[in-house]
Amino acid sequence: MDAAVRRYRVMAYITGTVLIVLCFVGIPLQVAAGNDVIVNDVGTLHGILYIIYLVTAYLLARRLRLSIGPTILMLAAGTIPVLTFVVERWVTRKYINPARQGQQAGQAAPTARAG
Amino acid sequence: MSSTQAGRPAAEQAPAVSWRFLVRPRWLGWHLAMVVAVAGMLALGWWQFRRAEEGNALSWAYTFEWPIFAVFAVVFWAKTIRDEFSPPDTDPAGTELAAVARLDGSAGLGEGQEAGQAEPEDEDLAAYNAYLARLQDQVKNHGRWHGLR
Numbered sequence: 291m292d293a294a295v296r297r298y299r300v301m302a303y304i305t306g307t308v309l310i311v312l313c314f315v316g317i318p319l320q321v322a323a324g325n326d327v328i329v330n331d332v333g334t335l336h337g338i339l340y341i342i343y344l345v346t347a348y349l350l351a352r353r354l355r356l357s358i359g360p361t362i363l364m365l366a367a368g369t370i371p372v373l374t375f376v377v378e379r380w381v382t383r384k385y386i387n388p389a390r391q392g393q394q395a396g397q398a399a400p401t402a403r404a405g
Numbered sequence: 406m407s408s409t410q411a412g413r414p415a416a417e418q419a420p421a422v423s424w425r426f427l428v429r430p431r432w433l434g435w436h437l438a439m440v441v442a443v444a445g446m447l448a449l450g451w452w453q454f455r456r457a458e459e460g461n462a463l464s465w466a467y468t469f470e471w472p473i474f475a476v477f478a479v480v481f482w483a484k485t486i487r488d489e490f491s492p493p494d495t496d497p498a499g500t501e502l503a504a505v506a507r508l509d510g511s512a513g514l515g516e517g518q519e520a521g522q523a524e525p526e527d528e529d530l531a532a533y534n535a536y537l538a539r540l541q542d543q544v545k546n547h548g549r550w551h552g553l554r
Binding site: 333341 | 435462466467473474477481484485536542
């Protein structure tokens, strides 16, 4: 599970950062200065990153056995500026940490019984 | 309705998970949303393709992206439905844990009755019970994919 969490986090931060650059640097430049370079390049980059983000987020959601609502929120977060980071914190607090605690409890038990 | 059910062999009525949940209103709503979403994604892909042909270079990326999203949506939907048919409660790890718990519980009881000893055994038992309680907490959140049924 740790690997799935790590992949999701890395993609969440990268995708989130690229999206913030796109929305808060690229689009103002395009609108105000008529400069399309950032929007074109970073936009394409975000498109590719978002596909990878989708896969990692979905795999983690399945691993955590999330219901449809939280899963869709996790997937959609990659398209809305800043929300990626908020949702990452929320998923960590609400689902990843409890699942980790459960895992640790499961691993600790056999030794407790043996001793 | 009852006559058709009576005519069927018992084995056919037996499966715990029937496909019928798929036609309940809530699921029909989700099906509809999925069809609209996938059709919308394909339409957007087609729109981007036309824009790309008109000379918008950026649109080439989106021409491929939207169909990928559509495929992803279909896979997502298929997996969600498949999860409903094979509930996570029956996953191998869960059954294994349950089996271990049963085995261990009976063995522990036998030892306790035989020896009639108190202190160290009780500590183990308390630790084990705490472990079972944690497992219970953990399992509570399982089967969340069933929220729609």
